[in-house]
Amino acid sequence: MKTTLTINGEPREIEAEARVTLLDALRHEIGLTGTKKGCDHGQCGACTVIVDGRRINSCLTLLCTQEGAEVVTVEGLGEPGRLSALQEAFLAQDGFQCGYCTPGQICSATAMIEEAAKGWPSWVSESLEGEAVLSREEISERMSGNLCRCACYPNIVDAIAKVAEARMAEAAE
Amino acid sequence: MKDFAYLRASSCDEATTEALEPATRFLGGGTNLLDLMKLGIETPARLLDVNRLDLGVIEELDGGLRIGATVRNSDLAADPRVRRSYPVLSRALLAGASGQLRNMATTAGNLLQRTRCPYFYDTDMACNKRTPGAGCSAIGGFTRYHAILGASDACIATHPSDMAVAMAALEAVVEIEAPGGARRHVHLADFHRLPGDTPHIETCLEPGDLITAVILPAPAGERQIYRKIRDRASYAFALVSVAAVVRMEEGRIATARLAFGGLAHKPWRDAEVEACLEGEPPSDDLFDRAADRLLQRAWGQGENDFKIPLTRRILTAALREATGGMA
Numbered sequence A: 001m002k003t004t005l006t007i008n009g010e011p012r013e014i015e016a017e018a019r020v021t022l023l024d025a026l027r028h029e030i031g032l033t034g035t036k037k038g039c040d041h042g043q044c045g046a047c048t049v050i051v052d053g054r055r056i057n058s059c060l061t062l063l064c065t066q067e068g069a070e071v072v073t074v075e076g077l078g079e080p081g082r083l084s085a086l087q088e089a090f091l092a093q094d095g096f097q098c099g100y101c102t103p104g105q106i107c108s109a110t111a112m113i114e115e116a117a118k119g120w121p122s123w124v125s126e127s128l129e130g131e132a133v134l135s136r137e138e139i140s141e142r143m144s145g146n147l148c149r150c151a152c153y154p155n156i157v158d159a160i161a162k163v164a165e166a167r168m169a170e171a172a173e
Numbered sequence B: 001m002k003d004f005a006y007l008r009a010s011s012c013d014e015a016t017t018e019a020l021e022p023a024t025r026f027l028g029g030g031t032n033l034l035d036l037m038k039l040g041i042e043t044p045a046r047l048l049d050v051n052r053l054d055l056g057v058i059e060e061l062d063g064g065l066r067i068g069a070t071v072r073n074s075d076l077a078a079d080p081r082v083r084r085s086y087p088v089l090s091r092a093l094l095a096g097a098s099g100q101l102r103n104m105a106t107t108a109g110n111l112l113q114r115t116r117c118p119y120f121y122d123t124d125m126a127c128n129k130r131t132p133g134a135g136c137s138a139i140g141g142f143t144r145y146h147a148i149l150g151a152s153d154a155c156i157a158t159h160p161s162d163m164a165v166a167m168a169a170l171e172a173v174v175e176i177e178a179p180g181g182a183r184r185h186v187h188l189a190d191f192h193r194l195p196g197d198t199p200h201i202e203t204c205l206e207p208g209d210l211i212t213a214v215i216l217p218a219p220a221g222e223r224q225i226y227r228k229i230r231d232r233a234s235y236a237f238a239l240v241s242v243a244a245v246v247r248m249e250e251g252r253i254a255t256a257r258l259a260f261g262g263l264a265h266k267p268w269r270d271a272e273v274e275a276c277l278e279g280e281p282p283s284d285d286l287f288d289r290a291a292d293r294l295l296q297r298a299w300g301q302g303e304n305d306f307k308i309p310l311t312r313r314i315l316t317a318a319l320r321e322a323t324g325g326m327a
Ligand SMILES: Cc1cc2nc3c(=O)[nH]c(=O)nc-3n(C[C@H](O)[C@H](O)[C@H](O)COP(=O)(O)OP(=O)(O)OC[C@H]3O[C@@H](n4cnc5c(N)ncnc54)[C@H](O)[C@@H]3O)c2cc1C
Pocket: A041, A042, A043, B025, B026, B027, B028, B029, B030, B031, B032, B033, B034, B035, B050, B069, B095, B096, B097, B098, B101, B104, B105, B106, B107, B108, B109, B110, B111, B112, B113, B160, B161, B162, B163, B209, B210, B211, B212, B235, B236, B237, B238
């Protein structure tokens, strides 16, 4: 089957069997190995990418369903010399140890901050209708779909909190 | 994963007709179906993608809401009308899965997600749900996550959805289109089945049937509560959950709609329990009597016996909160 889509701003045409996941297509067909396979079953978040502005698990997404989609992977968020704010913050706060979960953490957090800026509540939000404030508790809840086997959670939350604060101030303006 | 033919339906009519072909499955968000296909538990020959059908909107209907079958769980939870008038549904959705999974999961797919019984997931173990007649490995095995109500000798699995529990308490109705175009409506409480001796038949859907929407009736000023107990604080299925939709009138409980997750093969409602609450002033004594009724036929497997007292406590806490007292 042929699938036409945009990956990190570049138009692509990929020929693959129907059963090929977006995750395997990114890694094996395109050679974008930043996106990681942890569990392959939706349980860890290492494979998180951003499709049409939304964070999803690429391991539970078939490539062939993504006709016309705009996919952004960790490589598309920034590169050495022009890192994204979150990529910088993960470095500055030591938000990783082995780094395996990091691309998924950064893609997930990038889209999560936008969800909060739109006012989406979470399970721990006191009010469903109030403004979303990204406290540490809120960040942990909203990021619970990204596991870290090295348990760098405190530093991951620090990194996200720094960037979220700036973004939420901007959204409030 | 075994390969399959991928088709994209362009109309509901085409979808239901195509779905009559053997070994055809609809594909929603894929978060459950693809997981099961990778493990060889589901082996469809054809996947029929319903995501491009015109079923992705939430519209107002008779004072209530009609939620399209492909509306994503995250969009439903964040919808301002749902947050305002059906907070129990927002809360239940937000208690389920992860941000990423909710961005993919659909309304219909969530209702039809399959049990998380670990033996159902392990193709080396006997399971009546996977292979009718094979036997049930859970009975006498690891049963922490299994049912205490409505189970049978053939299957003790639970239904894992949080969303469906809230919808059951809200008296939601499932809209179904059959091949040929006829639409019918089934109360959510009647949509899922108890296992009996056919645990592989989980709902009232017939071959080719497509879920097109879920309809929520108009809210009537109820207090709505969702509580969920699980083994970790987030990103885990319920051990026990409760959705309470309660309306008070002059210090008495006028109506009480209660649905429970983690207890049975379907979101559990019990008309007797609701009747015993209605017309009464709230008190711990009353809540205890309601719990007695709810649990009179409860039956643990040993490892899940803790669910019996836990259900009593979660019911009391939810009712205290819903009737205005402190939790
Ligand atoms: C790690 C993990 C944790 C999770 N935690 C939770 C949790 O805590 N609480 C919870 O409630 N859920 C949880 N889930 C489950 C998740 O909510 C479901 O996987 C999801 O809701 C399924 O929706 P879907 O659209 O992806 O379904 P799909 O996988 O696409 O489909 C599921 C079934 O529905 C059928 N189907 C789809 N659309 C239609 C239609 N329109 N008409 C008829 N049939 C249709 C498909 O053929 C398939 O049989 C979790 C999942 C994972 C992977």
